[in-house]
Amino acid sequence: MTGEPERSILRFFRSGFLLLLLQCVVLNSVTTAWSAGMEDSSPSSADRLAIARSAEESYRRGLELVGGSTEALAAFRSSAEGWRRLIAAGGNDSAAWFNLGNAELRSGELGEAIAAYRRAERLDPIDDDIAANLAEARRRVARPIEADATDLTFANLNRWWNAISEPTRLRTATIAWTAFWLLLLWRRRRPIEGRESEREATTVIWRSILIVSIATATLSGGTIVVDRLLPDGGTAGVLTSADVELRTGNGLSFETAIDEPLAEGVEFGILERRPGWWRIRLPDGTSGWIESTNGASV
Numbered sequence: 001m002t003g004e005p006e007r008s009i010l011r012f013f014r015s016g017f018l019l020l021l022l023q024c025v026v027l028n029s030v031t032t033a034w035s036a037g038m039e040d041s042s043p044s045s046a047d048r049l050a051i052a053r054s055a056e057e058s059y060r061r062g063l064e065l066v067g068g069s070t071e072a073l074a075a076f077r078s079s080a081e082g083w084r085r086l087i088a089a090g091g092n093d094s095a096a097w098f099n100l101g102n103a104e105l106r107s108g109e110l111g112e113a114i115a116a117y118r119r120a121e122r123l124d125p126i127d128d129d130i131a132a133n134l135a136e137a138r139r140r141v142a143r144p145i146e147a148d149a150t151d152l153t154f155a156n157l158n159r160w161w162n163a164i165s166e167p168t169r170l171r172t173a174t175i176a177w178t179a180f181w182l183l184l185l186w187r188r189r190r191p192i193e194g195r196e197s198e199r200e201a202t203t204v205i206w207r208s209i210l211i212v213s214i215a216t217a218t219l220s221g222g223t224i225v226v227d228r229l230l231p232d233g234g235t236a237g238v239l240t241s242a243d244v245e246l247r248t249g250n251g252l253s254f255e256t257a258i259d260e261p262l263a264e265g266v267e268f269g270i271l272e273r274r275p276g277w278w279r280i281r282l283p284d285g286t287s288g289w290i291e292s293t294n295g296a297s298v
Contacts, residue, residue, distance in 0.1 A: 048091050055082025059103055076107035094124035098133070105137055110265040111240035113137045115296040118238065118267075122298075141265035142242075147283035166224060173220035180213035237280065237295045239266045244295075246288035250277035257288035270297065 055078075062075030083100035101116035117134035124130060138144065164172075187206055243261040247254040262282075271287060272279035278295060281287040 048086055048089050051082055051086045051089060052091065052096075055079045055086065055099065055103070058082060059099070059106075062103075062106060073107050076103050079103040080107055080109070080112075092123075094120045094127060094130065097123065098127075098130050101133060101137070105133070109240070110137060110140055111238050112296065114141075114265050114267065115238040115240065115298050118236070118298045137265065142263040143260065143266070144263075145266055145283045145286075169220045169224055173217045173224070176213050176217035176220065180210060180217060183210055183213065235270045237268055237270050237278070237297045239264050239268070239290070239294055240296050241294040244290055246280075246282075246286070246290060248288060250274050250279070250289045254289070258286060262290075268295070 058075050058079035062072045062079060065072035065075060080100055080103035083096055083103060087096050087100065097116050097120035101113045101120060104110075104116055105113035114134065114137045117130060117137060120127070120130045121134060183206075187210075239262055242264040244264075244266075245261050246257045248257050266282065268280040268282050270278050271281055273292070276292055277289050278292050279287065279289050280295075
């Protein structure tokens with residue numbers, strides 16, 4: 001009587017092991033293909049270094065020229081363009097965004113500077129230089145809007161996971177997914193009688209570990225899916241144009257929602273997106289529509 005249950009458990013374990021092995025092969029193939037795709041589609045490290053040096057040289061040249069002169073502004077704009085090229089080429093780190101913010105601020109693009117500093121802050125939340133320059137840029141907003149201290153909307157937490165690089169999240173998802181199946185198979189390998197007779201605390205620990213493993217894999221993998229399917233799907237933004245009208249609807253024929261136009265650099269949460277228009281909420285809770293070309297999503 002005992003031989004049949006043992007054979008059933010053995011068959012289950014063998015089939016589960018084969019399933020796990022297949023999953024590991026698939027995950028390894030996906031990871032390898034993703035890494036290879038990134039390497040093939042991105043410029044080399046030498047190319048990125050050359051872009052960074054060119055952007056730095058343009059910034060230094062702008063500092064040496066007379067402040068506010070046409071030549072200085074042109075140099076700072078050239079530097080900003082270089083940092084954007086570097087970020088597009090794969091140099092998407094806090095330093096690149098921070099340097100972009102500095103160049104944009106020097107060239108008079110206040111909204112773009114705040115957007116760049118916010119992206120840098122998201123990637124490195126504890127950097128004092130980023131925090132100081134972001135605070136300085138915010139002080140330059142002509143007509144700032146005070147935030148509601150009770151506002152805890154998702155816009156304030158938008159894409160918090162970008163503080164962790166995408167390759168790290170991919171590895172975390174792979175490890176957690178593999179660990180989940182290994183632990184589950186090890187757990188199922190034990191006879192039912194043995195599992196029923198174990199302490200309740202042991203059962204709770206096993207379940208907790210399995211839940212944490214699958215939750216980690218789902219969360220880490222889900223953030224990558226969101227980034228790939230919605231590359232510009234942030235729910236926070238910054239006005240990059242001056243004197244932007246906030247309207248009651250998504251069209252120029254709608255009335256303005258407030259009397260005074262919004263200043264460049266004002267930050268907001270994005271509530272809804274329609275072709276050419278965003279419905280936003282300002283820090284004080286006021287909502288309305290703006291043309292999407294007047295803002296940058298962060």
